[in-house]
Amino acid sequence: MNENVKLKLASLPETPGVYQYYNKNGDLLYVGKAKNLKRRVNSYFNKTHDSKRLRVLVSNIANIETINVNTEYDALLLENNLIKEHQPRYNILLKDDKTYPWICIKNERFPRIFSTRNIIKDGSEYYGPYSSIKIMKVLLGLIKELYQVRTCTYDLSEKNIENNKYKVCLEYHIGNCQGPCEGLQSEEEYMTQINAIRSIIKGEFTEAKNYLVDKMSNFAANLEFEKAQITKDKLETLQKYQARTTIVSPTISNVDVFSISSDEEYAYINFMKIYHGAIIQSHTEEWKKKLDETDEDLLEKAIIDFSERFQLDSKEIYIPFDISLEIPNRKITVPKIGEKKHIIDLSLKNTRIFRLEQLKQTKIVDPDRHTKRIMNQMKADLTLPVEPRHIEGFDNSNIQGTNPVSACVVFKDGKPSKKDYRIFNVKTVEGPNDFATMEEVIYRRYSRVLAEGEPLPQLILIDGGKGQLSSAVKSLDKLGLRGKISIIGIAKRLEEIYYPNDPYPLYLDKTSETLKVLQHVRDESHRFGITQHRNRRSNNTFKSELDDIPGIGPQTIKELLTIFKSVQKIKSASLEELTNVVGKSRAEKIKVYFSNENNANIG
Template identity: 40%
Template structure:
């Protein structure tokens, strides 16, 4: 931890709030909340011995932090959820691709429209969703179009436009699907009541909706407006028909949400069952990112924050598969959003527990489906990679191998190279060349340490993918240099081996004697191929630099031949040898040259 950060931590107030951990470029890596900011930040920068690897990787990238003090923990929770939604930090739990989920939008116009959108505009419109099941969304929208006479056009309808007769009714009015507000055929108040009925239908408040429509039908019939009463009667029938397709899960006509989460490795899934008026009207599922090394309670806490930040309706009762880490804070926040208390409950027995178990099973099935889809898309692991994992006893198959080698001539032009193999095949677009900057003379170990540190340091800073195995060309010395660098970044668990050329012995950290594999082993042949490719790439880079230096120094020494003439000669003849073999006449024909300069070059390069 640098002096600047240590000084800032001493000035952090002991109050609730939100903190942002940032990298050197100011990008937010993590957003957290705390009851006491000073204590929480100290725990980040002074972790204990049992620090998780993901946390260590994050803290290696942290270069600065920012704090925002709030009046209460609940305000900190709200602010944290908004920051996570807005910035989607790499090390927070996030809903995957949540911006692409569709919503039903009810506009804030004089005569509101109801339509599907994937873009939220804060203009007073109401949004319902998100809907992860497009079929459910289509069924709801089709029912709205059939039951309610709400306009579908994009006209800007105002009192002035109606008075000036700027618009005419369309086909939807003539077939009874629109009340014709554009020509004033329906009053603003009556249209507004129709929109509120649509909202109740979307929210699943169908019992209230049917009661309201029944009362209106009775009033119309009493006034002998029988045609209008018949229209309302048909609306009631459609709503009741739609209700019959929904599963009754509670005879008490209650409103509640049922949430469950499941995780496996770096994948996690959250499912929401929506119960309105005792009927299950929707099932939504979300995949979550950033859940590595998170407990199920931490995942549930993040899922609750992110889900209810995106939906307008909060029911009075929420069933959960497990309690969130900040249960009291979440309940208080949701109560504020609802305007009345909200109960978080983990069912243990009876019908409620069976409903919760159904939600859990759905979550696990969806997560298993995601894992199967990923496995089907993933390329099959090559036999050589599997053999290498078996031979070295690695916890995971070394699909991505990064190998390093150095090259120099008696300490001159020291360079290094890194090659990448994925699933046993070279990935040349990711090869890298390095000029050794900090080492003078011949010091293979220091050169190896510098190059590995530059590579790993960049991956840590930029959040790049770490290799499954690091291979260094050499024995104990080169291996020790590489493991020392990994220790600086708290990456001691990252597998690294050294392969010595003479006897093809494999050196591993913490093991005194080298390991020897059979010459016929596919795993050994893969290591040899990777090592030899790194050596070839490093040597070719070194030769290229040395050749350029040799050419440059020979032509630099010729009097009267400046940079432009040197470049023109090398362009014309390709190399120093080509210039040497050219005749004076050929040299004189090059752009920028004359007979005198050509004679000087010919004499200098061909003198004995």
């Protein structure tokens, strides 16, 4: 297994999708689908295979590419399209006559609804494709159960109906059709049913439900309770049905889709080719920025580059935002709603997942590059003058004002530097006063840093909102450090970022690396402060009972608590047990002390 494959395996997402195996010459060997890409692809490499053919396939894999989709069902459809398009060596050959079926609403007067494997561009509507014929048949069965739609192939033109060319058939007599061929059902009433059916196929049930509810109410009002019950049963059947989704619309054909997401140093560009309503090609790659290129600039370059490389000649291109590029004989569209927008969203999803994969790989192979990328991103997101290589975070801890402490944690290059952590026992503040405590601690911390000539941090993070931040800024002003150190506050409730003298907070994307680092600093300062606060409270509790024993010093107290765990157990220990720990002389002093204490309490 080469290093490229190892990196891919380590960074695969746990999402549905399609994976493609390539050999060292770049030839596509195999296409597969997965509900969980990481688990499925890794399974090829972490076990011994009985099949010789499978062992040969695995030994020849030199590169892995993935396409991420929303559901396993979408992955199945996409796998089918890619196999038919590229016919990889290790896949079963899927011939055109084995393609998946669609549901057709025929473009004709009194439209028929049926399944088909052939899409004819005659204005008919096609929905699908359906990878499971069973699912499609369930849907068609539901439609037949709910509505009376004709199945005959008659040409029901107005002229033919007026001339009584056709007679009702068995379907009419058994209640599956309302006889439009003899003019027994109006076109308006028939199309009301077709509109409801169209909504059901798309997964929109409101119109169909309203139609059935109205029918049920009318039957009940006319005391036709048996018909009302039948209609109610149909309504319940409809409510239980779960509509299926498709990758793209069959009405979209021969379209190229481009999208981009980026950070400060890199751009991630995805291309998808859609042909006859299905994705047949997808590619995502990382571009390193050399200048301050915008996403618009990079997307324009990508369209030209990819079009040349992949010999793209579609008449229409979908992109997520407007660009100034104009291409002869090719229309550029920015979808805003509907199925076209869904395709753009899917393309963008692939860029984001690819970015996460690259970040994981970079973290493994080149941790310095990973750190630089995060620091650069933090500088941009927080509008800092320099990268925050050295961050110090502060949090106050007290319970009803007792034993107040303030924690200072230090992060270097985005990681905790625990040897530099400090704890401050509050000296000048009485009672629970977070603002005054923060002012005291910030002053003490940086007055000492200045006195000792130690390096200042690039960023101070205060756990709290505007009040705590303002108190910290007061101390920086006293020390003449305002403007020399960047300082911000982070409020827990909505993860709001506050700046000095700015009433409006900054909200970062919940998935951003910058917010994750700030949260880590905040959480670590809270954890460290709480731990030290509890230790101090515990120490004070022990001191009140043990430190008053004559001849017993701190080291002896520590030895006793290490063995007996609590003051109560020390009190109840025998002379022999105490002697084994601290010697006979000190053991006798302890027993005499607690004996006198008990006698005093009794008296």
